[in-house]
Amino acid sequence: MSIRLTTLSLTLAVAACTPTVSPSAETSPTVTKSAIDTAYWTEQPYCSGRYQLRLPSKRRHGSTHLDYNGWSVMVMFNDWKRNVRTINETKQNGRDGTDIVVDTRTLIPDRAMMQVTRGGFHWENIIGKDGMPYEADLHFKLDNDDAYIVRSFFYIPADNKKAPANWKAQEKELINGMEKKFRQEILNGLKTRQEFEVPNKHGICLIGGFIADDGKKPFEVHSTVEFAKQHDMSLEIMHGDVLKAGEATLLQRKVDPEKGLLIKALTRTIRQGKRTINGMSGEEKLVKWGGNKYMFFWERDGGDPRIMMQFGAEKKDGTKRSEAEVLAIWDTVLPTLKPVKP
Structure with a gap:
C-alpha cells in the first residue's frame, strides 16, 4: 500500500469570539445530499485509533509517529x-x-x-x-x-x-x-486487521492491525486520509489532543488558515455551533477563505477526537467544487463517526 501523510499547516490562535446561530446540538444541519454520490463517500469502514468512519474505499492513509500508553x-x-x-x-x-x-x-x-x-x-x-x-x-x-x-x-x-x-x-x-x-x-494485544475490518472490542486501530486493550490507555496520533481521484481534498483525524482545564474549545479559537491581512479579510465562517454526532457532543466550525478554499472542523467535547476536512487548501486557486457540494460531503461523512466499541 502506498501511504503518504501530510499534516496540514494551519495556525489556531486563541481568541474570544461570539458563536453565530448554529444548528441544534442533537440534529444535523439541513443540506442537499442529492448533490453528491453518498454511496461513494460512505463506501467502506475506516478504523483509526478508537474511532471509525465510513469513507471511499480507494484511499491512502497513515501517520509517521504515534504515542501509545507511554x-x-x-x-x-x-x-x-x-x-x-x-x-x-x-x-x-x-x-x-x-x-x-x-x-x-x-x-x-x-x-x-x-x-x-x-x-x-x-x-x-x-x-x-x-x-x-x-x-x-x-x-x-x-x-x-x-x-x-x-x-x-x-x-x-x-x-x-x-x-x-x-x-x-x-x-x-x-x-x-x-x-x-x-x-x-504491546505484543500480547497485537492482532492483524484487514483494511475494512472494524474489531468489536476495545483497542487501537493501526494500519493493518489492532492493539486490544481496556479502552483507557492514552493514545495520540494525527492521521491523514487522501482519496483516489480526489486531488483537492483530504481528511485528518486527530486522536489524544485532550483539552486542559480552561483551554479554549473549537468555538473559542480563531482559525487563521494562512497569514496575511488580505487572507484574513477574505476569511468567513460558513457555519459554527454545537453539534452532536452519534451521541457524542461536540462543536463544529466551517471556514471558507481565499475565494474557494475550505477547512471544516468538528471537535468532541474535551478535544478528543478532532476531525478536519479541507478542500482546495493546498491549491493556489482552491477547489472547483461548489460550496453546496463540499458541505454535502462533510454532512455525509461526519455523521458516520462513532467509537470502535461504544
Missing part, C-alpha cells in the same frame, strides 16, 4: 524488509561505530524482533551519573510491510567508574524485563 512509536512505510536487514547488519557491525549489540531476539517469527545495544565500550569513559546506557528497540509489522519501531532506554549504574561485579547478571535481568514489558504492553 510508548513512542515510529512508523516506517513499506520498510519492514530493510528494517530486518538493518537489524542483522547492526548485530554484526554495531551502530555508528560505537554501540555494541548485546542481544537480538525474535519475539514473533517474521513479525516482531527485539534488539538491545550498549552505548559504550569502557565504563571509565561513561559521561554522566546514570551509568552504562542501553537502548532496547522493538520492531514489529502488521498486515503489510510497514515497520513499527518502539524505542526504550535503561542504565546499569557504575561501581566507582567500573563495571559492577554482577554486571552481566544485571544486564540479562534487565533485557528479560524489557522483553516481558514489550510483550505485556
Whole structure:
C-alpha cells in the first residue's frame, strides 16, 4: 500500500469570539445530499485509533509517529524488509561505530524482533551519573510491510567508574524485563486487521492491525486520509489532543488558515455551533477563505477526537467544487463517526 501523510499547516490562535446561530446540538444541519454520490463517500469502514468512519474505499492513509500508553512509536512505510536487514547488519557491525549489540531476539517469527545495544565500550569513559546506557528497540509489522519501531532506554549504574561485579547478571535481568514489558504492553494485544475490518472490542486501530486493550490507555496520533481521484481534498483525524482545564474549545479559537491581512479579510465562517454526532457532543466550525478554499472542523467535547476536512487548501486557486457540494460531503461523512466499541 502506498501511504503518504501530510499534516496540514494551519495556525489556531486563541481568541474570544461570539458563536453565530448554529444548528441544534442533537440534529444535523439541513443540506442537499442529492448533490453528491453518498454511496461513494460512505463506501467502506475506516478504523483509526478508537474511532471509525465510513469513507471511499480507494484511499491512502497513515501517520509517521504515534504515542501509545507511554510508548513512542515510529512508523516506517513499506520498510519492514530493510528494517530486518538493518537489524542483522547492526548485530554484526554495531551502530555508528560505537554501540555494541548485546542481544537480538525474535519475539514473533517474521513479525516482531527485539534488539538491545550498549552505548559504550569502557565504563571509565561513561559521561554522566546514570551509568552504562542501553537502548532496547522493538520492531514489529502488521498486515503489510510497514515497520513499527518502539524505542526504550535503561542504565546499569557504575561501581566507582567500573563495571559492577554482577554486571552481566544485571544486564540479562534487565533485557528479560524489557522483553516481558514489550510483550505485556504491546505484543500480547497485537492482532492483524484487514483494511475494512472494524474489531468489536476495545483497542487501537493501526494500519493493518489492532492493539486490544481496556479502552483507557492514552493514545495520540494525527492521521491523514487522501482519496483516489480526489486531488483537492483530504481528511485528518486527530486522536489524544485532550483539552486542559480552561483551554479554549473549537468555538473559542480563531482559525487563521494562512497569514496575511488580505487572507484574513477574505476569511468567513460558513457555519459554527454545537453539534452532536452519534451521541457524542461536540462543536463544529466551517471556514471558507481565499475565494474557494475550505477547512471544516468538528471537535468532541474535551478535544478528543478532532476531525478536519479541507478542500482546495493546498491549491493556489482552491477547489472547483461548489460550496453546496463540499458541505454535502462533510454532512455525509461526519455523521458516520462513532467509537470502535461504544
